[in-house]
Amino acid sequence: MESESFYGVTLSEKEPIAQFAVPEVAEEYLVHSYKLIIKQISLGPEAKSGEFNVIQAETQENESKKIVKIPIAVLKVGETRSLRPNVEFPNGSVTFKLVQGTGPVYVCGKSEMNLGEYEDVNMYEEYSDEEDESELELDEEASPQTNGKSNKKK
Template identity: 80%
Template sequence: MESESFYGVTLTDKEPIAQFEVPEIPEEYVVHSHKLIVKQLALGPDAKSGEFNVVQVETFTNEDGEKKEVKIPIAVLKAGETRSLKPNIEFPNGSVTFKLVQGTGPVYVCGKAEMNFGEFNDGEIYEEYSDEEEDDSELEFDEDAAPQTNGKSNKKN
């Protein structure tokens, strides 16, 4: 089963930090994956002309089985030049901190949070699936239905 929700925060000089935390899931479910996808960063109409606004993310990566903190700028916005970006950045399986490290904003960060989970019942995991999905093992190749090339069949003699 999948769940999708809107994510949005505003960064300003008064509130320069915003945290995305993975939501808690009831015990009867098991989370297979979750991710935050940042779709757009935009300067608000009150942004000061000529001022650079730099948004940095802080998150963790797994390198060689070790959790390592990563801090990297994802946007440099300037009123009059670059008012918005569409980065389409994915942050899988963890929390993310957004910081306005330069400028006064406001900078709007928006995207979506996706979660893929199944039900946990008596030690077994059940995933929902559609009856419309086909099993590839039941499909057979029909040589007579294969496309023709230059009026010749693709069948080998």
């Protein structure tokens, strides 16, 4: 079951940080995957002329588990007011930080959540115990965020 949502956040001198993380879902569900796509980052009309505004993303690479910190937007009135980076954060966890400038900077995008029920998982385990094991193991690698709950499986 996939659920999509508009994502919008404003960064400024006062609120320079936005954290994106897997949301709380009802007890009986499990977040299979959670992705954020950043579609557009732009300066507000009141941004200061000539000032650089730099938005840094901090996230984890899936394979290497390495933490990456990299600017995804370098904006400046009169030069670059708006960008469409279209970058994706498939592991559901990223922090955006206005590391230079005073903003305001508008960050717009889309989140995609893939939800399942615990029941489904259990039912599946009864019929295919062994195969399930290896699959789950890999799933954890691919999308480690399972909403902070301990895995019911034993």
